[in-house]
Amino acid sequence: MGICSSGKIFTYVFIGYPGSAHDSRVFSASPLVSYIQRYGSQKFFPTPEHHLIGDSAFPLKQWIMTPFKKHNNLSSIEKRHNYLLSADRVCIENAFGILKGRFRRLKFINCYSISKSVEIISASCVLHNFCYINHDKWTTEFEDNKQTIEDGVLHRDFDRQQFALGKEKRGRIANILSNNVI
Template sequence: YFSMALQALVDHKGRFTNINVGWPGKVHDARVFKNSGLFRRLQQGVYFPDRKITVGDVEMPIVILGDPAYPLMPWLMKPYTGALDTEKELFNYRLSNCRMVVECAFGRLKGRWRSLLTRSDLSQTNIPIVIAACCVLHNLCESKGETFMVGWEVEANRLAADYAQPDTRAIRRSQRDALRIREALKASFQSKQ
């Protein structure tokens, strides 16, 4: 079967604020991201307003959160990997807590529109349109406080297990500024225990 990647930016209320859909599911997440308009705008510094805060002695921009598959950038924080000390474990724990909003948004999207988890008779041209429409409808449901039945997500998880997605490899590339920002956040998290 043909799988298609949906890469999305999610706000703090679980709504999709930017989506990128259409790449084959077997393409690495980092490659999809680096070829997106979102990546270009973030790199150019034009996606978010130029608001910075200082943490410790490090000035940092608004950041987005990603999993280990994504590159560490000054505006993209991801968890530490490898052997972790307690400070890095705490950083990862707090980052993971923040990322739960994203996981819940995808869970609710798949729960509401379980057809996204099954084979489709649509053409590869129309599938991205349907996925984008589901994201828009999801945002409307979330904004209006529409009921979401827990059983929907349970059923979605059962369906998803029938259609395993291709593996992706983590790309490990870090920039000096991104490392400093992540270290400053880690130190800040330590002081807020």
């Protein structure tokens, strides 16, 4: 699991979760979630207006914005919000695609040693950041047949208060975006 800046620099990676697991399960097990639950999102984000952007596999919280569920009849405001959120979320998908394009070995890591795999992936992320910081940008992305995750995923760490705060914030953002022509 990774978080990146708009400049495709990885700012957080969680590596080493064994096996193939759903995004929400990896997210729930990450030290990032434990840290935010223990110390609050204000220790991680400069203001309450800052947040992460996740796809529908992630839980809606005040500090992570997710799209409105597609199975509902979406208003034009909600559709625009989803479109703009998706456009911003493409950044992390591009960052991973570029990482796998530059370091093609990542597609064929020997999984017999999880610790060695973690070292290889970590080193690749560091080198990716080093290259980007030094303006050695890679233009070819690795094409991957990504599995699409449907809306309506149940989240184990479902937190009603955080969900309500996230829902309220997402609604405010959607209204602001609908009033501003981008």
